Amino acid sequence: MAEYLSPGVYIEEIDAGPRPxxxxSTSTAGMAGVTVRGPYTGKPKLVTNFLEFQNTFGxxxxxxxxxxxxxxxNDPKEGGRWWLFPLAVKGFFDNGGQRLYVKRVASRQATPASGVLGxxxxxxxxxxxAKGATRLELGHLIGFSGVGQQIQLFRGDDQQVIHTAAVAAYDATAHRVELDAGLTAEVRAGRGDYVQIGARSAEETLEFTAVSPGSWGGAxxxxxxxxASAALPVLPDPQEGALFVTQLAADAAADSETVEVAAVAGLDPDDLPPxxxxxxxxxxxxxxxGQPADGKVTLTLPSGAAHEAWRRGLVVRRVRRGNTSAGPxxxxxxASRLYEGAVVQLDDGTHLTIRTVVAIAADLVTFDADVPGTLFETDRLHLVEAQVDARFADPSGAVVTESHPNLRLTGDAPANLVTTLAGRSQLVRAVALGALSTDPAKFPVPAVGSWLTLADGDDAYGGLSVADFVGEDGGSGKRTGIAALEDIDEVAVCAVPGVWSGTVESALVTHCELLRDRFAIxxxxxxxxxxxxQxxxxxxxxxxxxxxxxxxxxRDPSTNRDVEVPPSxxxxxxxxxVDVERGVHKAPANAVIRGIRLTDGIAQDITKRHQDLLNPKGINALRFFPGMGHRVWGARTLSSDSSWKYINVRxxxxxxxxxxxxxxQWVVFEPNDEALWALVRQTVTNFLTTVWRSGALAGTTPDEAFFVACDRTTMTEDDLAGGRLICVIGVAPVFPAEFVIFRIQQKTRETQLA
Incomplete structure (x- = not known):
């Protein structure tokens, strides 16, 4: 009850009546079958068109x-042609299907492709x-030491050395190096050419595995x-004093040892460090x-300093050191972008130095070793992390690529490489091995080249069994085969196309009978x-x-030849x-079959005499009629109970x-009294009235189409004491006009005159 304790206006929301x-949905399907690839564990995946199925399952x-x-x-009792499953999925979408949950079936002996990095x-x-060029753009300069470092260039196709040179200059931000000698041969990125420094080691650092079992992983x-996931500026040491910016007061000749600049605030030797x-x-x-004089200050450069000629007005800016004394x-x-254990690369323009972060206090970062004394406020500190790229070339020619940047090789942070790939990658998983290190000079690499091709995946079709199709119930999200379809409540129609095994189809029927909310084909x-x-x-x-x-x-598009496919x-x-166009009450019969050959699209010709034998047994015929095409010509279930003879009624x-x-569901735990019963009656009545108006129920009035009882006549005192609310509903379904009979009588002229 609401409480009114102080004077004022109170606004209350009240129920307006029965809840609608x-x-x-009755058009969502679920299927279990063998696919080229795709998730084998977890819940069935939803696909809404055949292209999406191909992208996910091959x-x-x-x-x-x-x-x-x-x-x-050739096994009439426990056999099947399970390799036709993708064609059956295509048939589903060709005939108007819009939502399909797919559960991949794989042999328990199947293994994923894998590979190990050194x-x-x-x-x-x-x-x-081009040949003769001295500038080279690379994927990164992480782990390089800077000017003077020797590098080797390799061809990506045959792993042959193209060129050996030393680094004359570099730009770490642009990933560019200048070589001390021109290239002796052209370099091509599309060929997979790469730079290598030093030798590779076979010590195992990471193992990559295809996300699901099968030979597909070999591609x-x-x-x-x-x-470099972040470029952070070095801040000046507080002891460096103030910044000044001035300009040349006069032209300066090339390689001159002194220049004159305009005197500005902060440009006083008495206020500056040595x-x-x-x-x-x-x-x-x-x-x-020098000391300021006549509004000018003389700056003396080191003896032998080389530079170009400078013009008056050129900006001269003080650059302050990052540290005035040696230390870590x-x-x-x-600095908040950093974290303990982070690897960074310090860049002073000529040297690249690797350090590891030990501690962070505001903007003061402590490293595992002394930092170079040649770092200035214009220099950058690059946070070193990892990027994993994966690609898969489908046999159809389609290429699936994915990239995962900003990963950490070690630690248990959310950005950890192993954890991230497990949650995001659709292609691979990773496992850290003993030699994995955060040292960029020992970064995980394959034995040759820069790409690792996975190998040794096995479909193990020889070990595939009917038990793999039936599946196991390991609980929600851990079920396999047919059992996994239980995880999706929206499924209303289910099938295992191409498998006629008695064990499998019995399991599918049992699945539908237990859940009582879906129908099997x-x-x-x-x-x-x-x-x-028969x-x-x-x-x-x-x-x-x-x-x-x-x-x-x-037609099988992959072989460009005609094949027979299961009808499910x-x-x-x-x-x-039919559900979308007419409603679930309309029998899925006398409908054109799409996605098959225009002529001879049915593997066997079924005549009326044949169907006279099949229809009473509940076997629905697929037939060809001249001028009408290939059609579904039956709408019966496999039940011996005449009340449930028709598919649309069931x-x-x-x-x-x-x-x-x-x-x-809102009724649960409500007070079980007359007011609740009236609400339940009205709620169900409103719903059934809508169903009747759609043509799903027989009768010219709602009273002829259905009844709803929820009162003292449907519940005893024992029911009420036991917490049971019982509502009795009766409906009159519309049966299909399976036999259309016109009785024609011949009339004579005399009969008409009489």
Whole structure:
């Protein structure tokens, strides 16, 4: 009850009446089958078109080896042609399906492709360079030591040495080096050319594994390289004093040892430390500062300093040192970007130095060793982290690429390489091995080149069994095979296309009967005659499944030839199409079958005489009619109970039950009295009235179409004491016009006159 304790205006929200029930979706399908690749663990994945299926699970499967193929295809009881699964998925979308949850099935003996990295220092060429060029753009300069360092250039295709040279100059930010000698051959980035410093080691640092089992992983390549994830400015030592900026007061000849600058505040030798450095043009010089005179100050450069001629007005700027005495500390702008254990590269313009962060206090950073005394406030500190690139070339020619920057090789931070790939990569996983180090000179690299190609993945189709399709129930998110479809409540139609194994199809039927919110589409063995398909149907008696015969003929885009495919995928698409266009109450029959060959699109010709034998058994025929095309010509379940003879009736009740179940959850724990019963009656009545108006229920009035009872007549005192609210609902479904009969009588002229 609301409390009113002080005078004022109170606004309250009250329920306006019964809560509406929203009808659940009936067009979402779920399938389990063998795919080229894709997630094997976890919940089934949603795909909304065939391109998305190809991107996630790969393209079409080739026929397995003859022995494996014949073992499965020639087994009438526990066999199947599971390699046709992608074609069945294509048939689903060709026929109007929009949402499909796919659970990949793989042999328990299947293994993922993998590869191990050693360590060394490699940087890929980032841009082509012509023969004779001295400038080279690389992927990074992390781990380089600077001017004078010897490097080797290798061809990426045959790993042959192209050129050996020394670094004459570099730009760490632009990843560019100037060589002391022109290239003796052209360098090409697209060929995979790279720079290597020193020798590689076979000590194992990282193991990369394809994200799921199968031979597909042999087309996965991985590259890991260091990257500068942040460039932070070095701050001046507080003892360096004030900054000054002035300009040349007169022209200066090339290589002159003195220059005159305008006197400005802060440019007084009495206020400056003994060592003063300035930036003039592109050069940095240590100078002696003279006393100001006549508004000018003379700066004396070191003896022998080389420079170009300078013009009056050129800016002269003091650059302050980052540290005035040797030690392991340095003030850094944006130091909060760093962390303990972070590896950094210090750049003073001629030397690159690696250090590890030990402690951070505001902008004061302590390293594991003394920092160079040649660092100035214009220099940069680069935070060294890792970037993993992975690529996969699909047999169809499509290339999947992904990049994961700003990773840490060690530690348990969220940005840890192993953790990040486990959560984000669609291609690979990683495991750290014993020789993994944060030293950029010992960065993980393959034995040759800069890309690691994974190997030794095995589909193990010879070990694939019906148990892999049935799956295991390891709990939510850990189920496999058919059992995994339980994780997706939205699934309303399910199938295992191409597998006619009695064990598998019985498991699929049991799955639907236990959950009571979905319907199964079964496939018979291919090539069965009328007697054969009748015998195949005999073991089943369920109102939760339907069987279609015969198989269909479609074009396999991967081989450009016609193949026979199971009908369940196409039929699931037709179910979805009819549900969207007409409603679940409309029988999924007399509908055109799409995505098959225009002529002879059905593997066997079914005549009316044949169907006279099949229809009473609940075997739905797929037939060709001149002028009407290939059509579904049956709408029966596999139930012996005539009340559940028709597919649309069974699925209509599944729709009603699931919708009412989800739409009345608010009732739980409400006071179980007449007021609640009235709300429940009105809620269900409103929903069923909407269903009736859509044409799903028989009758010219709502009273003829359904009734809803929830009162003392449906519950006893024992029910109330036990916390049970019982609502009794009756509906009159619309049955399909399966037999359309016109009785025609011949009338004579005399009869008409009489």
């Amino acid at each position: 029930i929203a009808g659940v 393209g079409f499967l080739p026929e397995p080896d003859a022995l494996i193929r014949d073992t499965w295809a 360590h060394g220092l490699v940087s890929p060429v980032a841009r082509d360079a 996965v390549q991985v590259r890991i390289q260091p990257m 060592d003063v450095w300035v930036q003039i043009g592109t050069g940095r010089f240590k100078v002696q500062v 500390t340095l003030r850094v702008g944006g 079964l496939d018979p063995q291919d090539g069965l005659d009328i007697e054969g398909v 015998a195949f149907r005999e073991p089943f008696d369920t109102k939760y499944a339907a069987l279609y015969h015969p198989w269909l003929v479609t 995928g196409h039929m699931a698409g037709i179910y979805a199409r 699925r209509l009740f599944l729709y009603l039950e699931e919708s009412i179940d989800e739409g009345t």
